[in-house]
Amino acid sequence: MMDYMGRRQADMTDIDRMPRGGFDASCLDRLLQTNRLEYLDRDDVDDHVKRQVVSALDWTGRVFGNHQRFAHTALELVAAVPDPKILELGAGHGAVSRLILDDHPTAEVTVTDLNPESVARIAAGDLGTRPRATVRQMDATAIDAPDASFDLVLFALSFHHLSPGQAARVFAEGTRVGRQLLIIDLPRPPAPLHVLRLATMLPWAPVLPFVHDGVISSLRCYSPSALRALARHADPSIDVKLRGGLTGPQIVVARRTHPE
Ligand SMILES: C[S@@+](CC[C@H](N)C(=O)[O-])C[C@H]1O[C@@H](n2cnc3c(N)ncnc32)[C@H](O)[C@@H]1O
Numbered sequence: 001m002m003d004y005m006g007r008r009q010a011d012m013t014d015i016d017r018m019p020r021g022g023f024d025a026s027c028l029d030r031l032l033q034t035n036r037l038e039y040l041d042r043d044d045v046d047d048h049v050k051r052q053v054v055s056a057l058d059w060t061g062r063v064f065g066n067h068q069r070f071a072h073t074a075l076e077l078v079a080a081v082p083d084p085k086i087l088e089l090g091a092g093h094g095a096v097s098r099l100i101l102d103d104h105p106t107a108e109v110t111v112t113d114l115n116p117e118s119v120a121r122i123a124a125g126d127l128g129t130r131p132r133a134t135v136r137q138m139d140a141t142a143i144d145a146p147d148a149s150f151d152l153v154l155f156a157l158s159f160h161h162l163s164p165g166q167a168a169r170v171f172a173e174g175t176r177v178g179r180q181l182l183i184i185d186l187p188r189p190p191a192p193l194h195v196l197r198l199a200t201m202l203p204w205a206p207v208l209p210f211v212h213d214g215v216i217s218s219l220r221c222y223s224p225s226a227l228r229a230l231a232r233h234a235d236p237s238i239d240v241k242l243r244g245g246l247t248g249p250q251i252v253v254a255r256r257t258h259p260e
Pocket of ligand 1: 040057058061089090091092093096112113114115118138139140141155156157158161
């Protein structure tokens with residue numbers, strides 16, 4: 001069956017075939033994507049390379065103020081909750097969770113990542129002993145927690161690591177265990193600007209692991225239309241609000257009504 005633009009209807013439901021720019025992506029945008037994995041996601045890459053990438057992310061987050069901005073955005077969403085329980089997925093270095101604890105006197109944070117080495121490093125630092133922090137390994141696509149056990153689930157700069165099928169599961173799982181799901185990720189610029197962004201990064205990609213992963217991140221990040229399609233695929237009852245994405249990161253707040 002064809003829709004009004006001549007696309008096969010089956011393609012519209014086959015989420016893993018959705019371009020990163022969404023089902024309505026332009027021809028050029030469809031070329032600006034890759035299935036290649038970042039160093040962070042590869043099993044054949046030495047841990048010290050992954051550590052280098054995570055340290056560079058931590059450094060840029062501190063220097064350019066992203067960690068603070070992300071912590072602030074998270075806390076704004078739970079401003080009406082007296083003692084909020086927050087789950088951070090894909091925490092990497094744990095800096096955002098640390099700032100949430102510093103900035104809120106009673107918030108409790110569960111700091112998690114898929115990578116066991118990152119989890120061990122976070123647990124060996126101050127977050128491992130702070131009374132309001134719990135450090136655990138966790139997969140964002142299969143969250144090991146009961147329904148509605150968190151006021152907020154945060155997934156920062158990590159969503160683009162996932163295939164569309166996995167990303168849709170994060171919408172389902174994040175809104176199952178959390179009253180609100182906050183996804184913060186790189187913006188996907190219009191295709192001509194995207195080409196320019198890639199051109200400035202590409203020369204450094206072979207020598208700097210952080211830039212290598214940055215180029216792949218750029219090619220894998222989702223457009224607003226793709227983000228809406230992923231949420232719809234996960235559960236049509238998920239309400240999605242999008243903001244940002246012009247000069248800074250894209251911010252997605254997703255919610256659904258939990259049975260009481
Ligand atoms: C680019 S880092 C982001 C680190 C940190 N959130 C930040 O804001 O800088 C992406 C992180 O996502 C994690 N990750 C990838 N797939 C994941 C999954 N399925 N579940 C949880 N974390 C995942 C990686 O291990 C990595 O630490």
